[in-house]
Every structure is written in structure tokens, then in C-alpha cells.
Amino acid sequence: MSSVPLSLIVEVKARHDEARDIATFELADPHGRPLPAFSAGAHIDVRLRDGLIRQYSLCNHPEERDRYLIGVLRDPASRGGSVAMHEEIKVGDLIQVSAPKNHFPLKPAGRTLLLAGGIGITPILCMAERLAHTDAEFELHYCTRSPERTAFRQRIAASGFAERVHFHFDDGEPAQQLDLAALVATPDPEARVYVCGPTGFIEAVLSACKAAGWPSDRLHTEYFAGAVTDTTDDGSFEVKIASSGASFTVPADKTVHQVLSENGIEIMVSCEQGVCGTCLTRVLEGEPDHRDLYLDDDEHAANDQFTPCCSRAKSKVLVLDL
Structure with a gap:
């Protein structure tokens, strides 16, 4: 794996169990110096063992400079990151961590509707702090499975x-369960919706909002895992490097x-799942x-980066700006 520029060394100052299978880690400069500023919705890259790098949203107040607080769910389907953290x-x-990056920023709105599913509360809580x-x-x-799986309840x-x-x-009385259709039934032209959590949760929120007539530019998402894709029909294709003219075959299994x-x-x-955008590369030719x-x-439709x-490729060849 190519390395991501990780410019900060931080010390783990504290660890707390926030809920079943969810822990927070408080990170600070070892010498007490202020950390780089961040805004609500930001995340940091964290380097773990064997060059493993994962992204974790910052969930403390965005005006704090003395620490970063991240929340990590121990995922039974982990590819190594959450297990290593726990x-x-x-x-x-x-x-070693990166400076904060933000692909999920708060934008001006007359009203803001925040929806969090499970560990998706981490950037959403930071947004709530900022908005308040x-x-x-x-x-x-x-939204969570049960009270014991609900992090940050005391906070x-x-x-x-x-x-x-x-x-x-999910396991509560019907009155405690989210009536998503009712919540988003009336689009508010002055409002914005921010949603973070498992892919299924995000898709359910987006579908309900779009069915109710919310414009896409008022819906903002942060995914923690890549989409599940059917790879049955994957075939091989060529990638060509524009600077050298070299071509390489990409087989179905790579x-x-x-x-x-x-x-x-x-x-x-x-992330290696198409979530973080770190590897984004310009496409000069091909689809x-x-x-x-x-x-x-709109960015997918432009077909000028991937x-x-x-x-992968729909065309036989992709020419990359490398």
C-alpha cells in the first residue's frame, strides 16, 4: 500500500468504553502543543500496524485545539482496523495521524436535520456541538440497536x-423507532440533511428524502464502508499511463x-473502499x-476521475493522468 502523508505524532492520552463494542480514544500532542484546527465533520487518518491506515471522524468540539477525540466501533467484519484499535x-x-480533512462539512442553512446510525454519531455529534x-x-x-449500544448518551x-x-x-417500543417517512415528509427549502452511518441506513434516508421531493444538493452523506458490488461479471481491461505510454492489464481479481x-x-x-477519496485519479480517455x-x-457522469x-472500467482502455 502506498503511504498517505501522516504529519503528526500524537499520544493516546485516554481510552473510554462508551457503549458495547464502542471505545473512544483521546489523542494529544506529546509535548502539549496545540493540534491543527478542524471543522465539524472532519476526520483524521490513523496509521495502525503493518501500514494499515483507517479514517476516524473527530467527535469532540471543533474549537478544541488540545485534543482529538475519535470513536471506534469494534466491527466483527473488520478488515483489521477496528480490531487493531480495540x-x-x-x-x-x-x-501517527494526518492533519484533519473534511469531506463532510457543514454548510449554511436555515435549519439542519442530523441523522446518525450507530457509530455514524461521531461526525454528527461534532456537528451538533458546532450548531449549538x-x-x-x-x-x-x-438510531441504534439498543440503549447499551448507544455511545455518548451521558455526554x-x-x-x-x-x-x-x-x-x-431498533429493539424498543414502536414509539421509539424512527418514522423516517414522517420526519422528511415535507421538504424545507431552507433546511439541509446530514446523515452518517451504515450504508443501508444512509440509503434508506436518501431514498425517503428523494421520494418526498428533497433536492439532492440539500442532502449530505458520510459513508464509513464501501458499497457491496456484484463482481460476477467483472472482466479484464487495460490501463494506460499517459506520461509514459505504458499499458497494463487489470484482471478480474485485482x-x-x-x-x-x-x-x-x-x-x-x-480506505481501499472508495470512501475517502485519497486515491482519486484523473481519467483522460475511456469510461x-x-x-x-x-x-x-454529477462527478460520476463527468467520467474524468475515478x-x-x-x-473499474466499462471501456476496454482507461488512460490515466499519471
Whole structure:
């Protein structure tokens, strides 16, 4: 894997179990210096063992400069990142992280509707902190399986915006479960919707909003995992490097990134699922088969960039700006 520029060394100052299978890690400069500023919705890349790099949203107040707080779900289907965080990262450890990046920023709105599913609360909670701090109008709907799997309940209860937060539990009474269709039934031209959580949760929210007539530019998402794609009909195709003219075959069982890396052409990657946008590469000729969750529909339609960590080609050849 190509390395992502990770410019900061931070110390794990504290770890807390926030809910079943969810832990937070408090990171700070080892010498007490201020950390780079961040805005609500931002994340950092964290380097783990064996060059493994994962993204975690910052969930503390965005005006804090003395620490970063990340929340990590121990995922039974983990590709290694969450298990490493839960089992290997200890208080006192020094770890390497990137400066904050934000692909999920808050935008001005007359009203903001925040929806979080499970661990998707991490960037959403940071947004709530910011909106409350600026006296903005908002409400937060937080959906989890059960109370014991609901992180940050005490923090929310102690906050100044607790009355704006609505908890919904899958195993609770019907009255506690989210009536999504009713919540978004009337589009508000002054409002924006922000949603983060499992892919199925996000898709359900987007579908309900679009069915109700919400314009796409008022819907904002942050995915934590890539889309599940049917690879049964995948075939091979060629990628051509514009600068050298070299061509390489990408077989059905390998990604563009893997093939280029095997041939000494390094592209920065991180999530390897088309979520973070780190590997975004310009396409000069050919038609990509987009399989990412990073680019929007208009950017997919333009076909002038793609994510080589997961996307493929519909045309026989892709010419890349490398």
C-alpha cells in the first residue's frame, strides 16, 4: 500500500468504553502543543500496524485545539482496523495521524436535520456541538440497536442541546423507532440533511428524502464502508499511463491500484473502499465503472476521475493522468 502523508505524532492520552463494542480514544500532542484546527465533520487518518491506515471522524468540539477525540466501533467484519484499535492501541502509545480533512462539512442553512446510525454519531455529534455553539436551529435523530449500544448518551444528556436529540432503538417500543417517512415528509427549502452511518441506513434516508421531493444538493452523506458490488461479471481491461505510454492489464481479481503498485507506480490509498477519496485519479480517455461512494452523481457522469482502489472500467482502455 502506498503511504498517505501522516504529519503528526500524537499520544493516546485516554481510552473510554462508551457503549458495547464502542471505545473512544483521546489523542494529544506529546509535548502539549496545540493540534491543527478542524471543522465539524472532519476526520483524521490513523496509521495502525503493518501500514494499515483507517479514517476516524473527530467527535469532540471543533474549537478544541488540545485534543482529538475519535470513536471506534469494534466491527466483527473488520478488515483489521477496528480490531487493531480495540486490541492493540493503549494509553501512552504514540501513533501517527494526518492533519484533519473534511469531506463532510457543514454548510449554511436555515435549519439542519442530523441523522446518525450507530457509530455514524461521531461526525454528527461534532456537528451538533458546532450548531449549538452558534445558536443554529437543528435537531438530531440518533438510531441504534439498543440503549447499551448507544455511545455518548451521558455526554448528550449533559449538553446544552439535549432536548434537540431524539433516540431511536431498533429493539424498543414502536414509539421509539424512527418514522423516517414522517420526519422528511415535507421538504424545507431552507433546511439541509446530514446523515452518517451504515450504508443501508444512509440509503434508506436518501431514498425517503428523494421520494418526498428533497433536492439532492440539500442532502449530505458520510459513508464509513464501501458499497457491496456484484463482481460476477467483472472482466479484464487495460490501463494506460499517459506520461509514459505504458499499458497494463487489470484482471478480474485485482484492482487498478494493485496492478499499478505491482508495476512500480504508486498511488496514495487509504480506505481501499472508495470512501475517502485519497486515491482519486484523473481519467483522460475511456469510461470508468464507478464503484465508489465518494464522488456524487454529477462527478460520476463527468467520467474524468475515478477511484483506482475499487472502481473499474466499462471501456476496454482507461488512460490515466499519471
